[in-house]
Amino acid sequence: MFNNLSEKLDKALHSLKGHGKINEVNVAETLKEVRRALLDADVNFKIAKQFTNSVKEKAIGQDVLTTLNPGQLMVKIVKDELTELMGGDTVGINLGGSPTVILMSGLQGSGKTTFSGKLANYLKNKKTKQVLLVGCDVYRPAAINQLQVVGEQIGVEVYAEVGNQNPVEISQNAIKHAKANGKNVVIIDTAGRLAVDEEMMTEISNIHKAVTPNETLFVVDSMTGQDAVNTAKAFNDVLNFDGVVLTKLDGDTRGGAALSIKSVVDKPIKFIGTGEKMDAIDVFHPNRMADRILGMGDVVSLVERAQEQYDEAEARKLQKKIAKNQFGFDDFLNQIQQIKKMGSMKDLVGMIPGAGKALKDVDIDDDAFKGIEAIIRSMTPEERSKPSVINASRKKRIAKGSGTSVQEVNQLMKQFDQMSKMMKMMQGGGGKRMMQMMRGMR
Secondary structure (H helix, E strand, O other), X not given: OOHHHHHHHHHHHHOOOOOOEOOHHHHHHHHHHHHHHHHHOOOOHHHHHHHHHHHHHHHOOOEOOOOOOHHHHHHHHHHHHHHHHOOOOOOXXXXXXXXXXXXXXXXXXXXXXXXXXXXXXXXXHHOOOOEEEEEEOOOOHHHHHHHHHHHHHHOOEEEOOOOOOOHHHHHHHHHHHHHHOOOOEEEEEEOOOOOOOHHHHHHHHHXXXXXXXXXXXXXXXXXXXXXXXXXXXXXXXXXXXXXXXXXXXXXXXXXXXXXXXXXXXXXXXXXXXXOOOOOOEEEOOHHHHHHHHOOOOOHHHHHHHHHHHOOHHHHHHHHHHHHOOOOOHHHHHHHHHHHHHOOOHHHHHHOOOOHHHHOOOOOOOOOOOHHHHHHHHOOOHHXXXXXXXXXXXXXXXXXXHHOOOHHHHHHHHHHHHHHHHHHHHHOOOHHHHHHHXXXXXX
């Protein structure tokens, strides 16, 4: 996410190291590089210039604080300006109305139908809402089928009228159906086109007038950069939408849409799509995104995701097992499953401060645990619960069954043993003793 932009901004800001005061001479070259990084990320020239002018105005002549060097002070100024550029405050979704009606808009291929499913899944699981998905794309034959597949996947009802070519009528009937069947959120997935045209705009405008949605969201593919911003303006002129959804932010996106869209349409980015899975949706936090762009990670979001997967009862059971030296490979496998539920590995690594930069040349994918899982699944129940019984001949059998080598099995056994010892040490007063040991090593 924004890897190229992050790298270029890091280089630009690094050049201020060693100066005692930020002045026009040493800041000029830095801001020139910052502007170039923004333009390379497909940010509008006017917005990039306004951004660097604003940073310059706040930076010139500022004395370096006692705990900061000029580079750090400049990073803070740039971070604050990036946060402001992307909207400043986090803006949530409006869930007023009975039922709440959410109208999805955007071009074909922007990820509108998939995101409708993600939003339905989010509202169902995190806001405990009864959601109804509505298929109003009457032109693309596979659109209704796609929505029905998504609905089945997440356990949400899909309302469709096959054969009816009137999306306004379908929308109105769907709302009546929702009221009659206890649904408190209606998400209307509308038709898209390959480009903005008068017919599409008239149609979505008619739906908008007929259902008076509580929330109108514009879905945009973040990989289209500046084109996305121009399309957003065209839709906003007709719909006056409430917020923007940026999809495909997990791709090799340049980031121009995320950085420019708020300035152009003056509407907040409310959600981002960060992967293909139905739970790959995040509320957009401008300050956290600014941190990630500047390589500071996003620990708050990482902790929030971990807490969502945290099961207190399971944690207590695990604690007892560790205390009794009964922590086995089944428990280890369960921990891996919990991590995988938190999101894509690439996204999680990006949330750890400094990790994105340190691992920029490392290929991180969601198959990172594949070999480990294969090895564990090739073990017998006894071997999983009592790793000490795994001898040389058993290792050969496990390696053969998992399609790995004995060396890889040995490596996993060693890592597992080290982790078990560490977990045991952290029980009771071990954690305190460990901290004292670390202090003594300084």
